[in-house]
Amino acid sequence: MKITGIRTMTVDVPLEEPVITAIHDIRSIGYVLVFVDTDADVTGEGHLFSLPAKHLAPLEAMTAVLGQSLVGEDAHRVEGIWHRLWTEVNFVGHKGVPLFALSALDMALWDARGKALGQPVHRLLGSCRDAVPAYHSGGLWLSRSRDELVAEAKTFLKQGFRAMKMRLGKPRWQEDVERAEAVRDAVGPDIRLMADANQGLDVRHALRLGRALEPVNLDWFEEPVPAYDVAGHAALAAALDTPIATGETEYTRYGFRPLIEAKAADVLMPDLGRVGGVTEFMRVGHMAQAWDLPVSPHLYSEPSLQLCGALQNCDLLEYMPWSARLFREEIEFEDGQARIPERPGLGFSLDLDALERYRVGPAAESAAKPAPKRPARRAAAKKDEPPKTEAKAKPKPRAAPKAGAKANAKAAPGPAPEPAPKPVRRQRQPGKTPWYLRGEAESA
Numbered sequence: 001m002k003i004t005g006i007r008t009m010t011v012d013v014p015l016e017e018p019v020i021t022a023i024h025d026i027r028s029i030g031y032v033l034v035f036v037d038t039d040a041d042v043t044g045e046g047h048l049f050s051l052p053a054k055h056l057a058p059l060e061a062m063t064a065v066l067g068q069s070l071v072g073e074d075a076h077r078v079e080g081i082w083h084r085l086w087t088e089v090n091f092v093g094h095k096g097v098p099l100f101a102l103s104a105l106d107m108a109l110w111d112a113r114g115k116a117l118g119q120p121v122h123r124l125l126g127s128c129r130d131a132v133p134a135y136h137s138g139g140l141w142l143s144r145s146r147d148e149l150v151a152e153a154k155t156f157l158k159q160g161f162r163a164m165k166m167r168l169g170k171p172r173w174q175e176d177v178e179r180a181e182a183v184r185d186a187v188g189p190d191i192r193l194m195a196d197a198n199q200g201l202d203v204r205h206a207l208r209l210g211r212a213l214e215p216v217n218l219d220w221f222e223e224p225v226p227a228y229d230v231a232g233h234a235a236l237a238a239a240l241d242t243p244i245a246t247g248e249t250e251y252t253r254y255g256f257r258p259l260i261e262a263k264a265a266d267v268l269m270p271d272l273g274r275v276g277g278v279t280e281f282m283r284v285g286h287m288a289q290a291w292d293l294p295v296s297p298h299l300y301s302e303p304s305l306q307l308c309g310a311l312q313n314c315d316l317l318e319y320m321p322w323s324a325r326l327f328r329e330e331i332e333f334e335d336g337q338a339r340i341p342e343r344p345g346l347g348f349s350l351d352l353d354a355l356e357r358y359r360v361g362p363a364a365e366s367a368a369k370p371a372p373k374r375p376a377r378r379a380a381a382k383k384d385e386p387p388k389t390e391a392k393a394k395p396k397p398r399a400a401p402k403a404g405a406k407a408n409a410k411a412a413p414g415p416a417p418e419p420a421p422k423p424v425r426r427q428r429q430p431g432k433t434p435w436y437l438r439g440e441a442e443s444a
């Protein structure tokens with residue numbers, strides 16, 4: 001199954017209500033959608049997301065650049081392709097933008113594999129379950145009043161959820177405790193309740209809060225301190241009975257290994273769009289098995305279902321409704337459990353008709369096209385060693401190509417060319433702001 005092209009598209013999807021956490025104020029979510037076309041009549045789909053959307057431009061560019069080198073490759077060779085891209089990004093780094101791009105491409109490759117073979121990805125990876133418990137993560141925000149928290153928790157119960165996550169980070173840690181106690185009282189002792197501080201605390205604050213929260217019986221205390229503070233996480237994990245969860249901002253197994261070695265996490269939370277795609281998520285999941293640690297995916301609810309269906313120690317899904325608008329299909333729930341889709345590939349197809357109105361940049365098809373060949377004139381010139389002055393005497397004017405004009409038309413010998421037109425300098429039109437700066441400019 002040969003890869004015939006890679007396409008990308010960026011969308012900025014507004015949220016129905018702003019999301020406020022200890023460190024976020026989120027109004028919309030930007031996505032880079034990735035399409036891997038093949039000669040097997042299937043297209044693999046992947047995506048990555050960015051908060052805020054103005055960072056999409058470099059993410060899309062890196063995805064297109066990496067994708068360009070995949071044209072002609074066998075799409076089934078996900079392991080080989082992963083390592084090729086890993087080597088390719090060595091200089092720019094094995095974290096950040098390159099890993100987002102690698103993750104989205106890997107996701108799309110697995111989707112293509114599944115579609116070509118007529119199998120859901122979890123079966124290609126070695127299936128272990130039909131459904132997975134899901135916790136509702138799309139609420140119980142820091143911005144809610146205590147009464148609103150209680151009402152929302154009861155709504156989640158009515159919807160069938162048996163697990164949910166609230167946020168921590170009020171200036172007075174006693175208020176966090178009161179809010180957590182209120183939610184626990186509302187849902188009862190048998191519901192799994194997690195709490196996420198979104199990296200907003202320091203170790204001393206987190207320790208006092210964590211100790212006071214022990215009677216609330218949280219399933220986990222998530223990212224109590226900044227993600228890079230591995231020692232801080234380890235100190236809290238040692239001091240508290242409540243399990244510590246972290247890892248959503250880590251990249252690859254090389255990011256998770258130090259967390260495990262430092263005993264900094266009781267629950268690992270790989271993010272499919274950051275960790276290195278399906279391929280690397282599986283590696284982290286298997287590595288965690290060697291320490292008997294559970295993993296629970298961070299966001300990417302829809303595609304992560306396939307990982308929950310393939311890893312025995314990945315037995316709790318974060319359900320966040322944000323990305324539901326991306327897809328034609330919805331997650332199916334039954335008694336608080338999310339069904340692992342049996343549809344081929346990742347099991348969710350991008351709803352391009354609905355997404356068109358959220359489009360923020362031009363679809364980049366550059367990656368699908370092979371790099372233009374050098375003009376024949378130059379090749380011949382090298383061979384026959386013509387006088388170098390000739391090339392210098394006729395600088396190629398930079399002008400916008402006419403529609404239908406052949407890129408290499410100048411290579412053909414013919415009558416003397418007309419005087420070169422004056423180069424037209426592209427000027428930014430007044431009021432025309434690049435799409436990736438538009439939100440900032442408008443809000444300024």
Ligand SMILES: [Mg+2]
Pocket residue numbers: 196198222223248
């Ligand atoms: Mg979190």
